[in-house]
Amino acid sequence: MTPENETVNHKAPAVELKGVYKTFLSEAGVAVEALSNINAAVKPGEFVCLIGATGCGKTTLLNIVAGLETADAGQVTLTEGLSYGRGLAYVFQHYTLFPWRSVLRNVTFGLQMRHTNRRKRNKIARQLLNQVGLSRFESSYPHELSGGMRQRTALAQALAMEPKLLLMDEPFGALDDSTRHDLQQMLVNLWRQKHLTVLFVTHNIDEALVMGDRVLVFTERPGRIIRDINIDLPRPRDRLSKKFTDIYLEIRKTISADLE
Ligand SMILES: Nc1ncnc2c1ncn2[C@@H]1O[C@H](COP(=O)(O)OP(=O)(O)O)[C@@H](O)[C@H]1O
Ligand SMILES: [Mg+2]
Structure with missing residues (x-):
């Protein structure tokens, strides 16, 4: 072996x-x-x-x-x-973005909770938005997005926690x-x-x-x-x-x- x-x-x-x-x-x-x-x-x-x-x-x-x-x-x-939030991320069945936060700020939410500084969390979020093909939509709000774009955002949001x-x-x-x-x-x-x-x-x-x-x-x-x-x-x-x-x-x- x-x-x-x-x-x-x-x-x-x-x-x-x-x-x-x-x-x-x-x-x-x-x-x-x-x-x-x-x-x-x-x-x-x-x-x-x-x-x-x-x-x-x-x-x-x-x-x-x-x-x-x-x-x-x-x-x-x-x-x-x-554990949940620590190396474990969860994309829920029902759509769970915050309607009052932009795409970028949805993705940075968890990092903000962890007190990651703004510059760093924006950098991480923008990289992820690029990877999920949403760079042009970072300032959009969930209601302005198609279903697929919302799920891309939800995925970026989960990945921001580096699970x-x-x-x-x-x-x-x-x-x-x-x-x-x-x-x-x-x-x-x-x-x-x-x-x-x-x-x-x-x-x-x-x-x-x-x-x-x-x-x-x-x-x-x-x-x-x-x-x-x-x-x-x-x-x-x-x-x-x-x-x-x-x-x-x-x-x-x-x-x-x-x-x-
Ligand atoms: N909190 C709950 N209280 C009562 N019944 C529940 C609860 N959560 C799930 N159930 C029941 O347990 C079963 C399995 O549910 P669920 O896990 O949501 O199934 P699935 O995701 O495969 O559709 C269903 O019959 C559902 O009604
Ligand atoms: Mg289910």
């Missing part, structure tokens, strides 16, 4: 979930089992997509990983020192196909360039296959992982290749069999 392999093999997972359960009580007092016995490990630098139908507990799982929600049972272990682990909850769900494809490509480029670990939730199989190293397929409620698929396809992914469509159909079959 080469020393390089050794380092990789002995690296602790960035995220490890063991026997995670979560039940909510609905307003009517009915117990809703959202997650049941979730076991998964994400390696440092991996791009993992979670896919499953609406209501299967995907958001709940990200919230638990972020520490915003607690599991009823089980263990959640993050690489030493990671190692990036959680993303269906961030491109509301975009048209061509904008969505552009953002997927951009995210994959940033993931590589910044050596991020990404946990990306989607209900779109195509999206998971275009970006993920691995895809975890969830069942319907209560969410359990029924498949853990390595996506061993060359990048950039070719949607028209036979292997791509084969895996696509296989996942679709898994999901629809689960729905029946």
